[in-house]
Amino acid sequence: MDSDLSYQLAFGSYEDALRMVGAASEPRTAATPVSGARIQLFASLVCDGNRSYWDAEFARQTWGGLLAPPALLMGWLIPPPWQPGGRPPAASMVLRVPLPGTTFINAANDVEFLHPIVEGDLLTAVEELVSVSPEKQTRLGVGHFIETLETYRRQDQTVVATCRNTLFRFTPGAPA
Amino acid sequence: MSGADLDWNQITVPVELPEVVDHISYQRVVENAGATWDYFPGHFDPSYAQNQGNPTIYVNTMHMAGFADRVATDWAGPSSRVVRRSLRLAGSIYAGDTMIGRGRAVAKRRDTSVHPPRCLVDIQIQVTNQHGVLCCPVELTLQMPENA
Numbered sequence: 001m002d003s004d005l006s007y008q009l010a011f012g013s014y015e016d017a018l019r020m021v022g023a024a025s026e027p028r029t030a031a032t033p034v035s036g037a038r039i040q041l042f043a044s045l046v047c048d049g050n051r052s053y054w055d056a057e058f059a060r061q062t063w064g065g066l067l068a069p070p071a072l073l074m075g076w077l078i079p080p081p082w083q084p085g086g087r088p089p090a091a092s093m094v095l096r097v098p099l100p101g102t103t104f105i106n107a108a109n110d111v112e113f114l115h116p117i118v119e120g121d122l123l124t125a126v127e128e129l130v131s132v133s134p135e136k137q138t139r140l141g142v143g144h145f146i147e148t149l150e151t152y153r154r155q156d157q158t159v160v161a162t163c164r165n166t167l168f169r170f171t172p173g174a175p176a
Numbered sequence: 177m178s179g180a181d182l183d184w185n186q187i188t189v190p191v192e193l194p195e196v197v198d199h200i201s202y203q204r205v206v207e208n209a210g211a212t213w214d215y216f217p218g219h220f221d222p223s224y225a226q227n228q229g230n231p232t233i234y235v236n237t238m239h240m241a242g243f244a245d246r247v248a249t250d251w252a253g254p255s256s257r258v259v260r261r262s263l264r265l266a267g268s269i270y271a272g273d274t275m276i277g278r279g280r281a282v283a284k285r286r287d288t289s290v291h292p293p294r295c296l297v298d299i300q301i302q303v304t305n306q307h308g309v310l311c312c313p314v315e316l317t318l319q320m321p322e323n324a
Contacts, residue, residue, distance in 0.1 A: 038211070041210070041211045042211045042212065042238075042242065044207075044211070045204070045207045045208055045211040045212075045239065045242070046239065046242035046243055046245075046246055047198060047246070048242065048245075048246045048249075048250075049250075050246070050249050050250075050254050051254040052254045055254075058254065062254070062255055063257075067257075069242055069245065070241070070245055070257075070258040070261065071238050071239075071241035071242035071244075071245050071261075072211075072212065072238055072242070073238075074212075074214075074237070074238060075211075075212040075213055075214065075238055078212065078213040078214055079213075080213060081213070081215055103218075103227075103228050105218065105228070105265070105268075106236070106237045106265050107264070107265055108262075108263065108264045108265065109237050109241065109261075109262070109263050109265075110260075110261070110262040110263075111241075111260065111261050111262075112259065112260050113257070113258060113259050113260065113261075114259075116257060139229075140228065140229045140230075141229060172227065172228050172229045173229075
């Protein structure tokens with residue numbers, strides 16, 4: 001297991017997890033504002049030539065600035081792998097749900113983008129624990145599905161996106 | 177590649193979108209971790225991925241979503257915008273796999289619940305691997321420009 005703090009899972013029982021349902025995180029603000037460099041690195045990864053990501057003048061006229069790729073939404077709130085001062089990166093709430101599973105994989109994601117997110121925006125997200133499923137067996141192992149709802153605001157407090165995510169927290173193993 | 181913009185008024189549904197094919201090398205999966213800052217070890221450490229029950233490292237949700245968005249906006253043009261996307265990770269795209277994206281615009285509607293009204297197109301996208309396995313079904317809504 002990687003020792004990176006941002007993936008340090010909380011362990012506990014299903015009953016422990018259920019007690020956390022309905023809880024909301026403190027607002028977390030992105031470590032850096034939306035930047036052209038990260039927009040273009042992501043567009044390059046996806047091989048996406050969309051002018052909204054590359055053509056500053058077109059993007060300014062169309063969106064008010066280089067457009068953040070909608071798919072990179074969650075990435076803005078992931079802390080950098082190291083920060084000065086030994087400050088531990090703040091882990092997403094979904095990793096702090098106490099459960100027995102030793103690892104996780106994402107299962108589903110449903111996002112609504114209410115307003116364009118553009119270069120220079122600084123995003124803040126609040127995460128809420130919506131539900132934790134009873135134990136399920138899948139091809140990967142046995143575990144629980146965790147549903148969260150994230151609300152993203154930009155610096156003027158406008159809600160720019162809401163993201164409902166389902167993650168499978170499991171212990172690897174073949175079906176019995 | 178994204179060229180000219182389609183006009184919402186000129187679209188008839190249903191219509192098939194051009195297929196997008198992308199080979200995902202090990203380098204691309206590592207680029208994925210770097211570009212998204214998602215250093216979950218399943219995305220860069222093959223032995224971790226294998227201990228999870230996977231053959232090797234795999235792309236994350238953001239990469240899958242970005243590929244689906246590209247299928248939609250390559251077709252509609254750069255003045256369109258994804259306003260909703262719902263996807264399910266039914267299977268994984270591993271290093272060495274090829275992603276194939278096939279989209280179909282299934283409905284167009286004018287959303288009058290907001291002012292000014294929005295011109296929307298609903299698109300269904302299937303991301304499969306080179307074996308034809310459906311890895312990620314996607315439902316996506318684009319807002320599109322409307323010319324007078």
